Amino acid sequence: MSSISIRGVAKSYGNTPVIHDLDVEIAEGEFIVVVGPSGCGKSTLLRMIAGLERITGGEIAIGQRVVNELEPKDRDIAMVFQNYALYPHMSVFDNMAYGLKIAGLPREEIRQRVDRAAAILELADFLERKPRQLSGGQRQRVAMGRAIVRDPSVFLFDEPLSNLDAKLRVQMRLEIKQLQRSLGTTSVYVTHDQVEAMTLADRLIVMNAGVAEQIDTPLAVYSHPASRFVAGFIGSPAMNFLEATLTEDGSHLGLTTGDRLTLDHRPDGLGGGQNVTLGLRPEDLLLCQEPEASLHLRVEMVEPLGADTLVHGRLSAGNGAASEGADTTLVSATAGLMTLRLPGTAHFDQGERLPLRATPKSLHLFDAANGRRLS
Amino acid sequence: MQKRVTFRHLTLPYLFILPQLAITIVFFIWPAGEAIYQSLLRQDAFGLNTRFVGFENFERLFADPLYIDTLWRTLGFSVSVTLLSMLSALLFAVMADHVIRGATTYKTLLIWPYAVAPAIAGVLWWFLFNPSVGILAYLLQGLGYDWNPFLDGDDAMILVVIASAWKQVSYNFLFFLAGLQAIPRSLIEAAAIDGAGPVKRFWSIVFPLLSPTTFFLLVVNVVYAFFDTFGTIHATTSGGPGQSTTTLIYKVFNDGFIGLNYGSSAAQSVVLMIIVIGLTVVQFRYIERRVHY
Secondary structure, eight states: OOOEEEEEEEEEETTEEEEEEEEEEEOTTOEEEEEOSTTSSHHHHHHHHHTSSOOSEEEEEETTEEOTTOOGGGSOEEEEOTTOOOOTTSOHHHHHHHHHHHTTOOHHHHHHHHHHHHHHTTOGGGTTSOGGGSOHHHHHHHHHHHHHTTOOSEEEEESTTTTSOHHHHHHHHHHHHHHHHHHOOEEEEEESOHHHHHHHOSEEEEEETTEEEEEEOHHHHHHSOSBHHHHHHSSSSOOEEEEEEEOTTSSEEEETTSOEEEOSSOOTTOOTTOEEEEEEOGGGOEEOOGGGOSEEEEEEEEEEOSSEEEEEEEEOOOOTTTTTTSOTTOOOTTSOEEEEEEESOOOOOTTOEEEEEOOGGGOEEEETTTOBEEO | OOOOOOOSSSHHHHHHHHHHHHHHIIIIIHHHHHHHHHHTEEEOTTSSOEEEOTTHHHHHHHHOHHHHHHHHHHHHHHHHHHHHHHHHHHHHHHHHHHOOTTHHHHHHHHHGGGGSOHHHHHHHHHHHTOTTTOHHHHHHHHTTOOOOTTTOHHHHHHHHHHHHHHHHHHHHHHHHHHHHHTSOHHHHHHHHHTTOOHHHHIIIIIHHHTHHHHHHHHHHHHHHHHHSOHHHHHHHTTTOSTTTTOOHHHHHHIIIIISOOHHHHHHHHHHHHHHHHHHHHHIIIIITTOOOO
16 A cells, blocks of 8 residues: 655656646545546556656656556556556466566465455356356456455456446446445545546546546535536536626626526635636536526427436527516527436426526636636 | 258259369379379389289288388477467467567568478578588587587487478467467466466466367367478478488378389378378367366
């Protein structure tokens, strides 16, 4: 078990930078999930920690040791690959024992360690099989087993669940979480799946275009996204974004529909009349009675999920009282499709107009220009 | 459920396979039958009188120490050619797999020798190793080695082995390279993380995963060395000096067309035919099922 320090790490291929100046301190035993869309540099970051990619700038330290120039084998890490990377010509036992044999451990100890790992992962009956005789979930477990037998100070996971079907993925996700808890090994886990990210992580690193947009606990990332990108990436269905303008006195937001939303405080450093991007989570839009309504949604489609109901629609202009002093004709086709998540089941007709409200606390404001969060 | 094509008329399907059948019969079955027939006959020295002798040609053949020598020589030759061409091809392929810049050029250059005709390859090496004008022979003599494939049987054998192996390196190279590139990168990376150095990785991961390719090439190369090296040998040493580079296939030619001993030559062809059938069986048995891992 060790901490990992990533200090000012950068990576470029030729003149193309893929990771810019990244700083993270990962504590001992922490489970860090790196999440982001394809091509954001998350796998490159993991491979740099593993020593499979050279570091262009900055330094990475595992424990107190700077590992920039160390070979993968000298970094005391274990990695689980997306395609598992099991040695197809070796039995499950030999797959797990490979690293131990190279390390020159006595035969008896190798046997013990593999047996222990196999017991934890319920692989004891499969030790003599070849990888191709195993199911996807079992292969995944062998890959995990190969990592844990070596008792490394760091586990690295490169999208380990993405080749599994949905049900197995949920199960393996829990197993990985439990395993990491019981072993207490510092782990870095790369995924593009936000559910995996939210459920596994002690802390999340949300990456976009080679930049860590936010590094925080999953709930903090969810409730206080640092940027419009993070707000849109984390959460499903995604957050709704609206163009809005701060009123002159700073107490309200004016929407293009003419509706006004009350703010509980004036955002820092923002003058009256300035444009902002307003973010609203689908579950933060609440159905209400007409007099309390500050927004109206015209229903276009309803998706009943059982536990929740998703309602998709477009904002529709408010009534005369709410649109006082604003341009009421501004309901264009580009006024975005919004999603509303209601608990339980509900029935709505297409074209129905729903009165909605949002509490001031649930409003997320982002700089219209650079997407940074405004507090 | 496999859907079968059914023909209403019986003649049509036969007409479809007729061209292939005709080619097989004219170019394979007929000559092979002729060889078998000839191997049972014996002609006098002037070709005036031919009589049926049964298996006498075969009996004489296997009683002939010269033939047994040739058999052993051919085995040695084949093993040497196979080992030399496969090992160098594997080495080149492993190295080419690491080349990033100019990889295509590098690979193309390595594939070129395959386009060279066997006789030309033979002449090429004959010149390179010619004791009077050859640059390689000159170098060897410079090193103090008395190189002369025209007089020394071992030198001649080395020469034909090199010339024959050189021809086959490209072919093996292609297969090895394809085999190497089919190995997922992550396996090598996993092994690197598991602590294996490059040499260990090669022998414990890469080489075992190449085994289907290796086995396939082994059979192909043995067949090549046995049957396809006539042109190379003919152009370099013509089987000499003495009998020192005469392989089974060369002896068929020599005894048949130079010595005009058709019966014996045909019997030798039949022996070769049996060997090639055996190798083909091995190939189908094991390669079709793959060398499993």
